Amino acid sequence: MFFIIGFVVVFGSVLGGFVALGGHLDVLWQPFEFVIIGGSAIGQFVIGNPKSVISGVAGSFGKILKGTKYNKDSYLELLSVLYSVFRLAKSKGDLALESHVEKPEDSSLFSKFPGFADDHHAVEFLCDYLRLLTLGASTSHEVEAVMDQELETHHAEDHLIAHAMDDMGQAFPALGIVAAVLGVIHTMGSITEPPEVLGHLIGGALVGTFFGILISYGLVSPMASSLGKTFAADSKYMECIKVGVVAHMQGYAPQVSVEFARKVLGSDVRPSFAEVEEQIQNIPPDT
Numbered sequence: 001m002f003f004i005i006g007f008v009v010v011f012g013s014v015l016g017g018f019v020a021l022g023g024h025l026d027v028l029w030q031p032f033e034f035v036i037i038g039g040s041a042i043g044q045f046v047i048g049n050p051k052s053v054i055s056g057v058a059g060s061f062g063k064i065l066k067g068t069k070y071n072k073d074s075y076l077e078l079l080s081v082l083y084s085v086f087r088l089a090k091s092k093g094d095l096a097l098e099s100h101v102e103k104p105e106d107s108s109l110f111s112k113f114p115g116f117a118d119d120h121h122a123v124e125f126l127c128d129y130l131r132l133l134t135l136g137a138s139t140s141h142e143v144e145a146v147m148d149q150e151l152e153t154h155h156a157e158d159h160l161i162a163h164a165m166d167d168m169g170q171a172f173p174a175l176g177i178v179a180a181v182l183g184v185i186h187t188m189g190s191i192t193e194p195p196e197v198l199g200h201l202i203g204g205a206l207v208g209t210f211f212g213i214l215i216s217y218g219l220v221s222p223m224a225s226s227l228g229k230t231f232a233a234d235s236k237y238m239e240c241i242k243v244g245v246v247a248h249m250q251g252y253a254p255q256v257s258v259e260f261a262r263k264v265l266g267s268d269v270r271p272s273f274a275e276v277e278e279q280i281q282n283i284p285p286d287t
Contacts, residue, residue: 003065003226010218027200033208036179037172037215044175045168049160056161064223068233074115076271076279078122078237079258081113082244083280085130086254094133101127101134112284125150125238129245140249147242155235162228169220176212180205239264255280 019025046054063069088096088109100107104127110117117123129147137143183205190201244261252260255277262276271279 002067003223006222007219010214014214014218027203028207028210030183030204030207030211033179033183033204033211036182037175037208037212040175040178041168041171044171045164048167049164052157053160053164056157057165060161060165060227063230064227067226068230070234070237070269072269072271074237075240075262075265075269076275077113077115078240079244079262079271079276080279080283081110081116081126082241082248082261083254083258084109084112084283085126086244086248086257089133089248090254094130097130098134101130122237122241126241126245129241133249138249140246143249144242144246147245151235151238151242154238155231158231158235159228162224162231165227166221166224169216169224172212172216172220173209174212176209176215179208179212183208233266236265236269 015025015028018028045057049057085097085100088100100109104110104117104123107117110123129143132143183201187198187201187205190197193201240261243264244257247257247260248254258276258280259273262270262273
């Protein structure tokens with residue numbers, strides 16, 4: 001929604017201002033200039049990035065349009081998941097988690113929380129570290145270090161995707177100049193034409209510079225910035241899981257471990273202490 005609003009504001013302001021000054025939009029329609037700029041931008045992007053980054057960028061447009069997929073309700077559900085897991089482990093021992101982490105898709109515990117259960121990456125992350133508990137891992141700071149390393153690796157992969165998109169955005173002004181220079185070269189070949197023809201050709205050449213700068217600073221670079229912020233917001237979901245698991249390993253009661261996890265959340269998505277308490281009171285008993 002906000003992406004669409006921003007897009008309309010940027011292009012509406014630029015094109016609307018141009019028309020208000022007496023400009024004609026048909027002058028801006030220079031398809032071959034667009035082919036030169038857009039094609040070379042895509043080409044340099046493919047040259048400069050590995051397949052994983054290219055596919056990551058291609059698959060990230062949904063995030064740019066929708067933003068982070070986690071809201072306050074998502075985190076309230078996650079805290080409920082953590083509470084249920086820790087309650088079961090405290091009452092029956094960590095080995096009671098084994099059947100749930102080995103086959104989370106068949107888990108009666110996770111099935112109570114469909115939003116979490118459908119998030120494959122989050123389920124896998126939590127189950128991997130719960131599995132360590134069932135195997136006897138007991139040193140919380142060592143497990144925390146491994147979790148931090150995994151999260152940092154994932155963050156670095158996300159950063160490469162956002163950075164690659166920003167690099168492409170920063171290339172557009174220079175590629176616009178390339179298109180403009182080619183347009184000037186074409187114009188010089190028609191130097192004997194009358195002024196009105198030359199004016200049209202020169203105007204068309206300058207569209208390349210205009211288009212490159214507009215696409216860079218009005219669209220692609222802001223998209224890269226938005227994507228980076230969305231990745232950062234999404235990472236809080238995994239960090240919340242990490243803090244809760246580490247607190248549980250340190251021997252805290254389930255309510256306290258969940259409260260530690262709640263505290264790392266941003267104010268825009270963090271449920272209140274009372275909301276979490278009310279939610280966990282309504283969780284069905286462990287089976």
